[in-house]
Structure formats: structure tokens, C-alpha cells
Amino acid sequence: MEYDFIIMGSGFGGSVSALRLVRKGYKVLVVEQGRRFTENDFPKRNWNLKKWLWVPGLRFYGFFRIALFRHITVLAGTGVGGGSLVYANTLPVPKTDFFKTGSWKNLMDWEKELAPYYKIASDMLGVAQNPKFGPGDYALGQLADLIGKKDQFSATHVAVFFGEPEVKVADPYFNGSGPEREGCRFCGGCMVGCRYNAKNTLDKNYLYMAEKEGVTVMASSRVISVIPMGKHGNQGYDIIIRRTGGFRTIKLHTRAFIFSGGVLGSVPLLLKLKKTTLPDLSDLIGAHVRTNNEALIGVVSSDKTKKFSEGIAIGSIVNTDEFSHLEPVRYPSGSGFWRLLMAPMISGKTLIGRILRILGDLMLHPVANAKVYFTRNWADRTQILLFMQTRDSTLNLKRGLFGVRTGVEQGSAPSAFIPEAQDLARKYAGIINGKPLVLPTESLFGIPTTAHILGGACMGDSRETGVINSDHRVFGYENLYVIDGSAISANPGVNPSLTITALAERAADRIAAKMKKQEPAKEIKQ
Numbered sequence: 313m314e315y316d317f318i319i320m321g322s323g324f325g326g327s328v329s330a331l332r333l334v335r336k337g338y339k340v341l342v343v344e345q346g347r348r349f350t351e352n353d354f355p356k357r358n359w360n361l362k363k364w365l366w367v368p369g370l371r372f373y374g375f376f377r378i379a380l381f382r383h384i385t386v387l388a389g390t391g392v393g394g395g396s397l398v399y400a401n402t403l404p405v406p407k408t409d410f411f412k413t414g415s416w417k418n419l420m421d422w423e424k425e426l427a428p429y430y431k432i433a434s435d436m437l438g439v440a441q442n443p444k445f446g447p448g449d450y451a452l453g454q455l456a457d458l459i460g461k462k463d464q465f466s467a468t469h470v471a472v473f474f475g476e477p478e479v480k481v482a483d484p485y486f487n488g489s490g491p492e493r494e495g496c497r498f499c500g501g502c503m504v505g506c507r508y509n510a511k512n513t514l515d516k517n518y519l520y521m522a523e524k525e526g527v528t529v530m531a532s533s534r535v536i537s538v539i540p541m542g543k544h545g546n547q548g549y550d551i552i553i554r555r556t557g558g559f560r561t562i563k564l565h566t567r568a569f570i571f572s573g574g575v576l577g578s579v580p581l582l583l584k585l586k587k588t589t590l591p592d593l594s595d596l597i598g599a600h601v602r603t604n605n606e607a608l609i610g611v612v613s614s615d616k617t618k619k620f621s622e623g624i625a626i627g628s629i630v631n632t633d634e635f636s637h638l639e640p641v642r643y644p645s646g647s648g649f650w651r652l653l654m655a656p657m658i659s660g661k662t663l664i665g666r667i668l669r670i671l672g673d674l675m676l677h678p679v680a681n682a683k684v685y686f687t688r689n690w691a692d693r694t695q696i697l698l699f700m701q702t703r704d705s706t707l708n709l710k711r712g713l714f715g716v717r718t719g720v721e722q723g724s725a726p727s728a729f730i731p732e733a734q735d736l737a738r739k740y741a742g743i744i745n746g747k748p749l750v751l752p753t754e755s756l757f758g759i760p761t762t763a764h765i766l767g768g769a770c771m772g773d774s775r776e777t778g779v780i781n782s783d784h785r786v787f788g789y790e791n792l793y794v795i796d797g798s799a800i801s802a803n804p805g806v807n808p809s810l811t812i813t814a815l816a817e818r819a820a821d822r823i824a825a826k827m828k829k830q831e832p833a834k835e836i837k838q
């Protein structure tokens with residue numbers, strides 16, 4: 313079988329590319345390692361690990377992946393629809409700094425260039441402002457007041473359909489050619505998969521339309537190799553695909569190939585291919601990996617009169633200073649898995665010092681600690697605070713003995729102990745009568761957690777300064793592209809999916825429509 317484009321991964325980059333390229337007349341195949349999900353496939357609670365987590369080694373084929381590295385713990389999505397299945401729908405546009413820093417800064421005026429594509433991306437993803445706050449959002453409003461940032465507090469812009477709950481309506485977004493939808497129930501379940509057909513995941517917009525218009529999606533299948541044909545791929549590529557959880561491989565031929573596997577998919581494969589079939593790739597693969605300089609802190613409240621699981625996953629936001637902002641994040645009632653992985657929020661330079669501080673906290677506050685670990689419904693009592701900054705600190709990804717490993721690239725590694733984040737968490741805890749907790753990887757080992765891993769195949773003006781050019785074409789090869797979060801070339805400091813979508817819209821716009829084969833000229837009889 314021969315394709316014009318094979319796309320690896322069905323997340324934001326892959327889904328946008330699929331729709332735009334099929335509309336340009338190309339024959340497109342999307343290969344996705346995760347499975348397909350319908351509303352009924354999502355778990356009711358995140359205790360159902362087999363349905364929730366992606367750990368193929370244990371035959372857990374859920375949609376949420378946790379990857380542990382030396383310097384960072386990465387959270388990501390897997391499945392038909394990629395990260396949109398698990399994400400919290402929040403879609404802000406980054407501030408001006410993002411467009412003027414990083415390895416792409418001299419390539420063009422990105423803020424101006426991307427403005428129309430942000431508009432298209434917002435329309436396609438159905439972005440709307442959250443109309444209803446939960447208790448956690450009201451508490452954030454109080455915090456904003458307390459720190460003198462009331463004017464910086466607002467409802468989030470999210471990809472959710474706010475129609476009538478429990479009422480099925482014809483497609484409200486694409487003149488009736490999209491799927492039927494139902495209104496949001498504000499159940500807080502967006503990150504465990506929306507069971508009510510209200511979240512605008514990619515399989516309800518870009519990917520839905522792409523499949524309807526002729527794109528084939530091969531689910532539960534993993535791209536394991538890309539072999540160039542002719543000189544630097546000028547005759548296309550052979551793509552080797554393996555069934556997820558199996559051993560059998562197949563080989564397909566394509567004229568062009570797009571890496572859209574997200575940072576955890578595209579960058580490790582590019583690193584492997586540089587050592588094998590694509591040696592002329594830039595040496596900068598794996599460089600400039602960013603984390604949005606992020607902190608995730610759970611605050612468990614002892615106030616039983618409020619249900620912190622109510623609302624959408626992220627309903628509000630406050631800019632706490634020029635570089636930073638804070639969002640309260642929630643899980644739905646009953647989804648209390650994270651309680652097993654919580655430790656007191658402390659800070660400290662050495663492991664011994666941190667262990668002593670954790671023990672000290674447990675001994676000095678036994679009742680408060682017992683309350684948070686044994687509280688009846690963890691999700692009803694908890695608000696996770698997501699703190700992000702535009703300040704830069706970059707890592708790199710390299711191939712090691714046991715797969716891919718991280719290294720510190722410039723400055724210091726991203727830290728689990730951001731003083732501003734911890735200070736805000738303590739103030740928020742004061743408001744909701746709660747206790748701040750973090751993952752033990754943070755408290756014990758100082759390794760921060762991110763849901764926004766970006767970069768690793770960044771833009772530049774040559775193979776010496778980047779992996780791809782401003783049109784997302786890979787230096788050193790023909791008809792090879794990277795269109796996903798790995799192409800993000802500066803620190804957005806905000807949730808990145810709208811930016812990935814806008815960049816993918818632009819990248820696909822830069823690819824010419826397929827030339828129709830010329831009909832042989834008819835003989836004209838004299």
C-alpha cells in the first residue's frame with residue numbers, strides 16, 4: 313500500500329495535519345500506538361488503573377502515561393486523539409515573550425505570523441469561556457484578592473461544549489457535519505476522560521472530519537522505523553509498523569512522513585533513527601527540551617461543606633506576576649488514586665535534609681496528616697494547583713544504556729521547589745483550610761513533574777542551529793516533517809495545546825496541494 317503522507321501519532325499536531333492534508337487531495341494514513349476510546353470506554357474513577365494508565369508492559373492500554381526521568385516526571389496522553397483525551401481543555405495564547413525568544417526568534421515575527429492560525433485553531437477546537445465556577449475557582453478568586461491580583465483573575469478559555477447537559481444536539485460547530493454532542497455537566501472528570509460527550513477532544517473535531525473525508529487511522533500500531541528511499545528520501549520512505557503489544561511488523565511506503573508522536577514519541581524515535589537509518593539528521597535532536605517551569609501541588613481541604621471536584625477540570629486562572637500564573641485543577645468525585653502518591657510539601661538542598669523535613673512534618677502534625685491521607689473522598693476534598701512560568705530552564709534528551717535519559721542543558725535543572733509556587737500553595741491552603749502535598753518524587757528527590765513537555769526538535773535556520781526549518785521540514789532529508797510539541801522552540805509558560813494546533817495549521821498551510829496527474833492530451837482529429 314502506498315500513501316502520500318504517513319503521520320505518526322494522532323494528537324494535536326497529527327490530527328490537524330491529517331485533516332488539512334486530506335483536504336489538499338493527499339492520501340493520508342495516521343498510525344497511533346494507543347487504542348480508540350468511546351465515552352463508555354473511559355473509567356468512572358482513576359482507581360481503574362487498567363483503563364486509565366498506559367503501561368503496555370503490564371498490558372494496561374489506558375490513555376494516561378507517566379514517564380520517569382532523572383530530572384523530570386512527565387505526564388502525557390496516548391490513544392486516538394493523543395493528549396486531548398486526558399488534557400484539561402485549557403487553551404490560552406502565550407504572552408509576547410514566547411514569540412521573541414528561543415531558537416526560532418530570528419526566523420520571523422511569530423506573533424504576527426501565527427495570529428490568524430490561533431483564530432482558526434480556537435474555532436476548530438470550539439474554545440469558549442468557562443461559564444461556571446466550582447468552589448476551587450472561588451477560592452482562587454479569594455487568593456487573587458489576597459495577593460492584590462484581583463484584576464488578573466478570570467475564567468479559563470476551554471475546549472468544552474457548554475450546551476444543555478444530558479440533551480443530545482446536532483453538531484454545534486461545523487454546520488452540522490460534525491458529531492452529535494451533549495452539554496457539559498461540570499463533573500470535573502475531563503482528565504479521566506469525558507463520559508458525557510461534552511469535551512471537544514480531537515476525535516470530535518479535526519480527526520472526526522479527517523476520517524470522514526478519507527484519512528485512515530490505524531490504531532494500536534506503533535511506528536518503529538523510518539527508512540529513506542533514494543537520496544535523502546527523495547523517493548519517499550519505507551515505514552515499519554508494529555502492532556502494539558505484539559511482534560508482527562508491516563512495511564508501508566509513503567512519499568512523505570510526519571513525526572507527530574509528541575515529545576515522548578517523536579524525540580526518542582528521531583534519536584534512534586539518527587544512529588541507524590537517518591544519520592544526516594541535525595545533532596540538535598533532543599536539545600532545548602522545556603517544561604514550562606511548572607509545579608503541581610495538591611491542597612487537601614478539611615472543609616466537608618464544599619465539593620472541590622465540582623466544575624470543569626480547570627475553571628479559572630490568575631496571573632500572579634509578569635512571568636507566572638496559577639490554575640486550580642480537579643479530578644471527579646471518587647477519583648482519588650493520587651492520594652497514594654502524596655508527601656508533605658517541603659524543600660531542601662540534600663536528600664537527608666528533605667527526609668528529615670518530611671519526617672518532622674509527619675511527627676509535628678500527625679492529625680493534619682492523618683486527615684489528608686484518610687479523608688473519605690480525596691477528589692471531593694482536593695484542589696491541585698498548577699503553577700507555570702515563562703522563565704526558561706532547558707533539559708536535553710539523549711540515548712542512554714536503558715533508553716532515553718535527560719541531562720541539564722543550560723542553567724540549573726527545573727526545580728521541584730519553586731518558592732513562589734510553594735508560597736501561593738500555603739496561602740491557598742489557608743483559604744480552603746487545607747494542607748499542601750506533592751508527589752514523593754518531588755519531596756524526596758527534588759524531581760519536578762510536568763504535563764507540558766515541549767521541544768527536542770526545535771526550529772533553526774540550518775542543520776547547525778535547529779532540527780527543522782520554519783516550515784517544520786527536517787534538515788538533511790526531503791519530505792520529512794516534525795509537527796507536534798517537539799517543534800515548540802521557546803517557553804510558552806502556559807498550557808501549550810492551542811499553540812501546537814496553531815503551528816500545525818500553519819505548517820500544513822505551507823504544504824502545496826497535490827498536483828492532479830495531467831490527463832494525456834487527446835488527439836485532435838483534423
Ligand SMILES: Cc1cc2nc3c(=O)[nH]c(=O)nc-3n(C[C@H](O)[C@H](O)[C@H](O)COP(=O)(O)OP(=O)(O)OC[C@H]3O[C@@H](n4cnc5c(N)ncnc54)[C@H](O)[C@@H]3O)c2cc1C
Binds near residue numbers: 389394398577626764
Ligand atoms: C493530565 C494532563 C493535562 C493536560 N492539560 C492540558 C491543558 O489543559 N491544556 C493544554 O494546552 N495542554 C494540556 N496538557 C498537555 C497536552 O496534552 C500536550 O501538550 C499535547 O497533547 C501535545 O500535543 P502533541 O501534538 O505534541 O502530541 P500528543 O497529543 O501527545 O499526541 C502524540 C500521540 O502520538 C502517539 N505516538 C507516540 N509515539 C508513537 C509511535 N512511535 N507510533 C505511533 N503513535 C505514537 C501517542 O500515543 C500520542 O497519542 C495536558 C497533559 C496532561 C497529561
Ligand code: SF4
Binds near residue numbers: 624
Ligand atoms: S466537566 Fe465533565 S462533562 Fe464537562 S467536559 Fe469535563 S468530563 Fe465532560
